[in-house]
Amino acid sequence: MIFRTHYSGDITPELDGEEVTLAGFAHETRDLGGIAFLVLRDRKGLAQVTLVKRLVGKEMFRTVRSISRESVVLVRGTVKAETKAPRGFEILPTEVKVLSAAKVPLPLDPTEKVECELDTRLDARFMDIRRPCVLAAFEIESAVLRSLRGYFYIQGITEVFTPKIVAAATEGGTDLFPISYFEKEAFLNQSPQLYKQMLMGAGMDKVFEIGPIFRAEEHDTRRHLNEAISIDVEVSFADDKDVMEILEGAVAEAYRYVAENCRYQLEVLGLELKVPKTPFRKVTYTEALEMASERSEVKMQWGDDLDTETEKFLGEAIGEHYFLTDWPSSIKPYYTLPYEDKPEICRGFDLMHPRMELASGAQRVHDYNQLVARIKEKGLDPEGFEFYLKAFRYGMPPHAGWGLGLSRLVMTMLNLENIRDAVIFPRDRRRLVP
């Protein structure tokens, strides 16, 4: 059984005279005595239901007047073109049914007359998402995923899933969440990195994965979470330049698709989306340091990772998406390929939005001996990487790839203040519920 025949947003004055069934939430009711209005909201917009007391009868009039805000209602009726009504039409009901009454008072105000703090919103996320501007962001996120999948499929990239439960914290660096796995200790995976590289050794040639990653870092910022969705790509017989092209193409395609297909959502958010132009500007790490040194206070030495201040400065100076390339080998992971003629720098890159880092990638080390040496150089034990290294002993194509943060892409695209606005149920240092 399908309850509704139309969404509110699909109704226009041209449907004058048509019988429709709407289903959604009671956004507001306004009772003027002899006439009352019920505004119904669904995910495509609002529709006004008009009840004239002497036409609909006392019983239906009383029912509507008693509906609490945000109750789930079903309305059957006739569309009437009416210039006095919002959007030029109203629904004259033959039946109004409360499918599920909402308790009062509400945990927040979905009509947005009163502001609401992020913490309050997240505690009542189900109701927060009823607010059109919140919903719009998640609908756009879905569109981004759809556009990226389409973009990858067209390029012959295969979608894969790699395990999120892994045996050892062997990648070094970030802290992992330990979990109990029967009689063994296990961890939630921080990145599909090692697995997607192994798939290059498996001859899958081009793969992508969209899935969760987990990091146990105790960071506390507007752009970090402990559970995130990563968009990962790995391509054989490709170098860093090739995969940067795929990456900038993916970002531009996501913007283009959203601009074209999410007009209603963008309007709700009051945004006009500018599709970034490709190719993106490329700035080497060393050039970036020089740019930053034009400011009076520079605390950074060559070889340091860029601090937040420098990142911000570069963002403001450049003002659009750009790549940071040719990083010092010392601050990129062991699987990043150093330049042959200049091993102190490597073929690693970051994709930057003026506000923050969106993605990082590299041409990878594909030579077994070099990889083992790099692991040792980083102070890690190759023994722990045996499951990974094994794939490099029997013929490993040269390959390159990257990982892109979905929420950061959406956050920067929609100019959201906090990454939590781009995640339906965010997980941070303190929040585990809902």
Added chain:
RNA sequence: GUCCGGAUGGUGUAGUGGCCUAUCAUGAAAGCCUGUCGAGCUUUCGACCCGGGUUCGAAUCCCGGUCCGGGCGCCA
């Protein structure tokens, strides 16, 4: 982790020692109203994060805690 700021009805807020039986908006309850569109009008309801201290007197000052926001750090 660290620095700064904050916590007042369901929600968002005003209130820097007595004028607070605490402001305003929104909301809720009851009533009036036939074109509202953040409807209007009348009446009513509902709050000072927790613990200790200072003081004749604390929402307000001090100490401790909890929680929240922002910056930095951390983030292969």
